[in-house]
Amino acid sequence: MIVMKFGGSSVESAVAIERVAGLVRRELARHPLVVVSAMGQTTRQLLAMGEDAAKGAREQALKKLQALREMYEREIGALLPETSQADLRRILDCHFREAGDLLEQLEEVGEFSPASADALASYGERLSSQLIAMVFSNLGVDAAHVDARCVVLTDTRHQAATPLYEQTYARIRDKILPIIRENKVPVLGGFIGATQEGATTTLGRGGSDFSAAIFGAGISAEEIQIWTDVDGVMTCDPKLVADAHRVKTLSFAEAAELAYFGAKVLHPSTLLPAIEKNIPILVLNSRRPEVPGTHIVAEAPPSGNVIKAISCKRGIYIVNIRSTRMLMAHGFLQRIFEIFSRAETAVDMLASSEVSVSLTIDNPARLSGICEALREFSEVSVEENQAIVCIVGDNLRHTPGVAARAFGALQEVNIRMISQGASLLNIGFAVSERDAETTVELLHREFFSSVDPLVFD
Ligand code: ADP
Ligand code: ASP
Ligand code: MG
Numbered sequence: 346m347i348v349m350k351f352g353g354s355s356v357e358s359a360v361a362i363e364r365v366a367g368l369v370r371r372e373l374a375r376h377p378l379v380v381v382s383a384m385g386q387t388t389r390q391l392l393a394m395g396e397d398a399a400k401g402a403r404e405q406a407l408k409k410l411q412a413l414r415e416m417y418e419r420e421i422g423a424l425l426p427e428t429s430q431a432d433l434r435r436i437l438d439c440h441f442r443e444a445g446d447l448l449e450q451l452e453e454v455g456e457f458s459p460a461s462a463d464a465l466a467s468y469g470e471r472l473s474s475q476l477i478a479m480v481f482s483n484l485g486v487d488a489a490h491v492d493a494r495c496v497v498l499t500d501t502r503h504q505a506a507t508p509l510y511e512q513t514y515a516r517i518r519d520k521i522l523p524i525i526r527e528n529k530v531p532v533l534g535g536f537i538g539a540t541q542e543g544a545t546t547t548l549g550r551g552g553s554d555f556s557a558a559i560f561g562a563g564i565s566a567e568e569i570q571i572w573t574d575v576d577g578v579m580t581c582d583p584k585l586v587a588d589a590h591r592v593k594t595l596s597f598a599e600a601a602e603l604a605y606f607g608a609k610v611l612h613p614s615t616l617l618p619a620i621e622k623n624i625p626i627l628v629l630n631s632r633r634p635e636v637p638g639t640h641i642v643a644e645a646p647p648s649g650n651v652i653k654a655i656s657c658k659r660g661i662y663i664v665n666i667r668s669t670r671m672l673m674a675h676g677f678l679q680r681i682f683e684i685f686s687r688a689e690t691a692v693d694m695l696a697s698s699e700v701s702v703s704l705t706i707d708n709p710a711r712l713s714g715i716c717e718a719l720r721e722f723s724e725v726s727v728e729e730n731q732a733i734v735c736i737v738g739d740n741l742r743h744t745p746g747v748a749a750r751a752f753g754a755l756q757e758v759n760i761r762m763i764s765q766g767a768s769l770l771n772i773g774f775a776v777s778e779r780d781a782e783t784t785v786e787l788l789h790r791e792f793f794s795s796v797d798p799l800v801f802d
Contacts, residue, residue: 346525347372347568350380350535350557354574355631356473357385359423365477366484368572368634369530373486375567376525378560379532381477382553383469384420387413388536391444395465398448399457406448414441417472424480436475444468459503463537463547467494470534470553478532488530496520497538497559499546506538506546508559510618513538517563525564533560554612558626562618569624571611572631577639578603578610580801581655585782586789591802592653593637596645599653599737600626602771606693606735607658616641645739649797651747652738655788659778661693661731662709663761664716667701667724677722678702684718694733694773696762703762705733705775731761732781735773736788742769754791758784 349372351365369377382388390413397406414437425433447465451457471492478490496516499506524531535553538546548555554571561569578600579589595603597620604611610628619626619641629638645653668677681702685692688711695704706712712727719725741747748763751772762775776784793801 346376348561349377349570352573353382359420380535380557381473387469395457398451403452421476467537467545474534493533494539499538505549514563551612554615558615558618562622569626571628576630576636577628594640594645600641602737603656606656608656648800651740652736656735659732663728665726694764730778732778734784735771737771754787
């Protein structure tokens, strides 16, 4: 059994979905389970409509919803025979009526809560999974749609829910394995789940990769394929550096660091279930399936380059904390961490001196409360619009002098913080968002001017 996950751009149109059906047909002998994202930009559009409606611009939101419906009717309609068009309209009527009702409620309440955001965003994956299962049957793939909310049980943390693994795996075994045994292809939406009480949740933006890994672990798949719009995991985001190279193989640990520090090609939590069950992940381009992609496995083969890739994460806040006593008071760090932990705010990078600590966070939701608590025993300043650029690779562990090389390459950039991750697989640089692109370019030039052909393409 394998999992095949197709991201938004891989299912954005009739042509794209037809291509996907072809890719699934080729793998039928390996018993695929298919995970799909919402078509194209649906999630972003739905969330924008929710914002509009809560601000009182309901008419504008409903107009955008209507345009979205027309896109579905056109693209999916093109893949269905005349006899199925009425069914298609019925499914669209039902989903879009509910989504429209939700927008009207948002206008009445005047607030777009995380729970409403999840409810609204879920229509993207609910529609794509149901409709793609429907067209698959017409394109030679005997498919069965399963609502992922009946399978992925999560905690109640809206917009960043965590699955309750054991219950979820039990449901996968009960509800999905029998479908695969009947030689049918289960099709599920990624990204979405539900709480024990039945409230719709999501795993966070980009969460379909995570869903794919959860389903993969649940069926003990031999492989998890992540089909996207690039040739694999590249030496950096190809949107930033045009001559980025494909990385042929990465270790689980390397991929986890890259994903955590901003390589959007994989959701940060994707690696957890795969590592637990030791399932290789393959990142592939649905538009160029002949390219062998990136293999992510427990142990990567040795590489002649000191790093494998560079990640970049924007929207970072640096919090500078200075003890108001002259010397580092006993328990200073402990008090700081307690405050961040109580606020459920993860700290990504940390640098400390005798009397001060600088750290970075990417989620400012609780920042004002955090600062208030910190000010009881320290001076605090916050810098917005920062970025973390990370160099990542197993070889960093035993290659001296890499930080010096990076500093040399970054002479013209004002580096705000530097830190080596506890895993020893990465070195992170905090820079102003303005300098992020230059930082990536300079590091890419320094570390990838020549590449080991066994590891990079
Ligand atoms: P999907 O909709 O298929 O999930 P995403 O947009 O979420 O696709 O992720 C793919 C994008 O990730 C690419 O288009 C690319 O711009 C971005 N990306 C960032 N870092 C990397 C990297 N190191 N390698 C490949 N792609 C990357
Ligand atoms: N559709 C969701 C998003 O855009 C999930 C995903 O694509 O992975 O965030
Ligand atoms: Mg994605």
